[in-house]
Structures are given as C-alpha cells and as structure tokens.
Amino acid sequence: MLNSTPLIYLAKIGLIDVISKLRIESITSPSVKQEVIDRGLAMGAPEAEALSKLLDEKVVKVVAPRNTSLFKSLLSIKGLSTADAEILALAKEHKGTAIIDDKLARSVAKVYSISLGGTAHLLKLAIEENIITKDRAKRSLDEMIAQGWRCGPEDYAKILKQFDNVESPRSMFGSDKRLKRITKNEHQEFQRSHNI
Secondary structure (H helix, E strand, C coil): EEEEEHHHHHHHHCCCHHHHHHCCCCCCHHHHHHHHHHHHHHCCHHHHHHHHHHCCCCCCCCCCCCCCCHHHHCCCCCCCHHHHHHHHHHHHHHEEECCCHHHHHHHHHHCCCEEEEHHHHHHHHHHHHHHHHHHHHHHHHHHHHCCCCCCCCCHHHHHHHHHHHHCCHHCCCCCCCCCCCHHHHHHHHHHHHHHC
C-alpha cells in the first residue's frame, strides 16, 4: 500500500519505474491519488505525470478502504492525515505492507500491528530483485535527501547497513555472468523443451 512520500520521491529521482518492476501488488488510496497526482498535475509538478502513467497502465491500483470502522478509528487519531489513515486501513485489510514514511503513521501502524516499510524498503526490495544495484540504491538515498526527504543520521546508517546486507542474486547463484532475468514464457518454454 503506497503512500504519497514514496511515490513522490521515487518519481523525483527518476526511479518510479521500480514500482512497475517489483513483484508486489501496488495499491494506493483515493486521497493519495488526489494529493499526489490530481493536485500535482494541476500545479504542473513533473513527477505527477509519471505517477499518472502508473495508474493509467494499471501498475498501481486506487482502492478505497472497505473497513469503515477501522478507517474512522484511524482517522480519529490527532495529526494522522486522511491519506495515512487510508493507507494503514488498506494494509490491514489486505494483510499487506504500508509503505509510509510519516513518523506518526509509522507509530500508529505499530500499535495496530500493521506491517510497515518505507521508501528505503522499496529500494531494498529493488536490490533484492536485481532491479537496481546497491550503489544505485545508496545514490538514490542521497538524491532523495537532497530533494527534501527526511532521514536522520542514525536512520541513514541503518538503511545503508540494510542495503549492504542484501545478498545479491549473483552471489546467491555463483558468479555466472550469463545469469539474467527470464520471463514466465521463457521459463515455460525451457520446461517444455526439457520435459520438466
């Protein structure tokens, strides 16, 4: 469940395509769409166009929370935005992960036992899935901070350590430089040709 900040900052640093390449179900809420895309397009924000394309291509789906009592309970928390409440409610409903950077929203997620990640979590997943390198993820982190993404020194060090601890696909499968991602069709063709 994608909140505003991860979408905005991945777009600002030119990595919005990471979302379409990750093997995750990408859902956002109506308030996030309104906040990021509708207002962004009206203001001429360059990242809004890239984000709008993700919706048009159905990479990211806009879904409203169905559990209205949970949503209302979250919305009653002082300082929690409508978008944050929607994302947290969706994550709980779908047994998914709330990708959210807001400090209050992250605290609320812990209280409600909602699985939690942030923008850096998406970069870590991208390393794990061999979409970007560790070096690119580290540069991306610095670029996001330069664009205004908030990250204290302790969190920065923890994130870098998490990036460094990701075992790359090459190290998991040996150093075969011929290793590449294969499509589902290529995999099925291989199975047919080898009678598997």
